[in-house]
Amino acid sequence: MSIYLYSKLPAALVVLSASLWTTQVSAQAPASAASPANPGASAATAPAALPAYRSALEGYQRYTDEKTVNWKDANDTTARIGGWREYAKEASQPQAPEGSGKPDSGAAPAKP
Numbered sequence: 001m002s003i004y005l006y007s008k009l010p011a012a013l014v015v016l017s018a019s020l021w022t023t024q025v026s027a028q029a030p031a032s033a034a035s036p037a038n039p040g041a042s043a044a045t046a047p048a049a050l051p052a053y054r055s056a057l058e059g060y061q062r063y064t065d066e067k068t069v070n071w072k073d074a075n076d077t078t079a080r081i082g083g084w085r086e087y088a089k090e091a092s093q094p095q096a097p098e099g100s101g102k103p104d105s106g107a108a109p110a111k112p
Helices: 001-029 071-081 084-094
Strands: none
Touching: 071 084
16 A cells, blocks of 8 residues: 555645645736736726835934942942842832822932
8 A cells, every 4th residue: 555655646746836836926926917807907006105214223322421430339329228128129119100209319329
């Protein structure tokens, strides 16, 4: 029985590849071509407007050096406001809208 299957295998591969080839060829037909059922369809449709050009570098901002803080002062500030636990508490709370919130205590968060 296995000889029978192997003898039909090349024919099955030819049929399969032919069906895939015809599907690919029909999928690549130009979209603007008029179909045989409606020959005036391409003249009735207007070409679509091209999207406006937008540069990828449109919103680019140059690198600027940030003001560095003395590490000892940053550590002292962190210890004064409650240490890492205070930062963890802030991070676990939901974000408040920008207009509301508690007044600024004047302590800036430490930068790494």
